[in-house]
Amino acid sequence: MKESNTIAVLGLWHLGLVTAVGLSELGFSVIGFDKDKEKITKLNSAEATIFEPKLAEYLKKNIKNKRLIFTSSLADLQKTNIFYLTFDTPLNDKDEVDLSGIFAIIRKLKNYLPNNALVIVSSQIPLGTTEKIKTIFNTKEKNIEIAYIPEN
Numbered sequence: 001m002k003e004s005n006t007i008a009v010l011g012l013w014h015l016g017l018v019t020a021v022g023l024s025e026l027g028f029s030v031i032g033f034d035k036d037k038e039k040i041t042k043l044n045s046a047e048a049t050i051f052e053p054k055l056a057e058y059l060k061k062n063i064k065n066k067r068l069i070f071t072s073s074l075a076d077l078q079k080t081n082i083f084y085l086t087f088d089t090p091l092n093d094k095d096e097v098d099l100s101g102i103f104a105i106i107r108k109l110k111n112y113l114p115n116n117a118l119v120i121v122s123s124q125i126p127l128g129t130t131e132k133i134k135t136i137f138n139t140k141e142k143n144i145e146i147a148y149i150p151e152n
Contacts, residue, residue: 005029006080010105012039012070014050015122015151016086020070021055023084024062031077032070035105043070074105074112081117083109085133086151089124097126106136113137113144121148 005028009020012034020032034040039049046063048056062068077083087102102123113119119137121130130148137144 006031007082007084008033008077008080009084009086010034010077010109011085011087011123012036012043012049013086013088014052015088016084017043017048017050018052018055019084019086019122020068021058021062024068025058028067030062030068031080032068033072033074033077034070035072037072040070040072074108077109078112078114081114082120083113083117084120085123087123099125099129103132103136106133110137110139113142115142116145117142118145118147121146122151124151 007023007028008031009016009023010033012020012032016032016034020030024030032043042049043059044063046060048059059068071077087105089102090098092098102125119133121133130146134144134146137146
């Protein structure tokens with residue numbers, strides 16, 4: 001895997017936004033992705049969309065220091081080979097997981113992953129989902145490494 005000091009964080013709900021801001025505070029360049037364009041506009045204006053102690057302060061600081069940007073375009077993620085998946089995992093009224101949105105983005109993201117990229121999954125997903133993600137990403141042309149770090 002080529003060396004990169006840029007990390008893409010996909011899914012900017014609570015876990016993703018805290019992860020993106022925290023990684024940028026540690027000195028990494030971070031590109032946060034979310035399909036919600038209104039959220040991206042607010043975040044690029046240094047407006048925190050959730051509350052966590054010191055989050056707004058670190059958000060502003062790292063945007064100002066150009067270590068943190070946000071986008072709703074997967075094409076903007078081509079600058080990195082480390083991808084941190086932090087998508088919210090919605091449940092229906094029967095408490096069944098709906099992974100369709102996550103898989104839809106993963107199928108699109110596949111087109112932007114370089115060979116030997118590292119994909120870190122931290123979303124709360126059912127047992128076996130990481131293997132399905134690996135199957136989507138890995139092709140004859142690319143070898144994608146997958147790591148799973150449970151959110152909690």
